[in-house]
Amino acid sequence: MLITIASGKGGTGKTTVAVNLALTLKELLPVVLLDCDVEEPNVHLFLQPVVNESEKVMTTVPKIDGNKCDGCGKCSEFCAFNAIAIVKGKPITFPELCHSCRGCTLVCPTGAITETPRQIGLVEKGTWSVIKTAKGTLKIGSPLAPMVVDAVRNTAPLHHGDQAVIIDASPGTSCAVVAAAKDTDFCLLVTEPTPFGLNDLTLAVELAKKLGLPHGVVINRAGLGDHSVYDYCHEADIPILMEIPFDTKYAACYARGGRLVEEFPDLSDRFLKLWDVIQHHAKRHQREEPKT
């Protein structure tokens, strides 16, 4: 089972849910926890895994041979990402904008452009207790988060039928979240019961629908705010799978990097039940809409 934890709004408790779900399940089945919030990865603050393998995430960017370039500008014209400009007949590249499509290399009539590697991030594989982890970190100043997310996803076992692979995604609904959520078995949406939480939840639901993923909601900090998230879920027929009450004790535990299910063992039952209902919904979805 491969599930993604997403949210729309930031700071709703994605990482808390991912980490504590992993902790709850670790005695029962093999657990893999992938930190795909590569802009601000946080899982390692709560589980401090021993890193046993790290790999640079590389991309390729153009390298232009000034002797061969005649300044025709075809590369700059072709580039859809504004990563090459011709200034006073000379090409200037902006490697941080390059998407590595190789278009410039193909269109250059003088063969002046070759590809050269560039690092955009890092993937670190590790273990914490029996949990296998992988964390992606986007290099500061690099905008290409989805590529690093893909690299983290690629560390997951290919056949994960009897395992729990849990993906912690970044906030929002754009390409980086798509990379984290696509082709998973279930999308768990963590929100808080406030108007901001509701607004961003509706966006996250649209994303899950667009990707054809079965989805359900976790309401964190229940008791704070208003009832609108509950009303929305009820009307839109989206299951609320778990609530975590607002409690300054929980907030304090999170603040110093503590693990909720260890400090408050009564929460384990909620996470166990959460896993059961996720499986139930994911399997029902598979029966109803088998993957082609």
Next chain:
Amino acid sequence: MKEFLVISGKGGTGKTSITAGFAALAGDIVLADCDVDAANLHMLLEPVTYHTEEFIGSRKATIDPTHCSNCRLCQESCRFNAITSTEIACTVNPLSCEGCGVCSFVCPKGAITMHDHVSGHWFLSDTRYGPLVHARLGIAEENSGKLVAKVREQAQRIAQEKDVEYILVDGPPGTGCPVISSISGVDLALIVTEPTIAGLHDLERVRQLAGHFDVPVMVCINKYDLDEAYTRKIELYCQKQQIELAGRIPFDRNVVSALVRGIPAVAYAAPSTSENSAAKAIGDVWQAVRNRLLA
């Protein structure tokens, strides 16, 4: 004209509630919501939108199956795995297509065309605190950085036309494409953090990003009283890094109450408003930021 950005690295630290507070206090400003992925600022400002425009953020490839010879050269050339081939012809998965145009270039049959793709909308609105430029990136879209650039460009245009002193920008979380587009070239960034291990970790990364773009920063610690030991840790970190603190804001349920009513916390007159309210602290932070902007 000065551009002032509110960012956080970590999501959910209170950027938007604080930005809305500044908006209510600042007077002569133009507002820009650059969290185009999950915009919220408008929810506290009751905007009246007078202009909506489509945002063409990219192109997408389309393959005409009647001209496709199914040679699969496009599939081999696509770096984004956006092309699949059936027995009859190749097809493009628009979710994966980044619009580079390589497939169209290599196709020997000229079967592939590139067409503009609407990936969101941007809006011009009026609010009681000043003009607001905001946007909505479509679901599962890319190029949020370009849309952010559009929002900033419009805000700058309005500020110039109306001869307004400040542009107040609500930024997105993270350090990726839309954050880079939001931060480059602003005069000052306020990093809103919270007294948690993740808050400090993400503050460090976003500070590095600001350094990368030579943008001066200040820090404000929201909900500081939820963990005063961690608040001190963050303050020590700032001292060490020589980052000026703009202030602390206490955890205050009135911020949530104001949010539920759709108004900035500073405009929400709760009966129990005490000296130690978030509203008062937001005012103090704004003073500190303003002094720095004027310096």
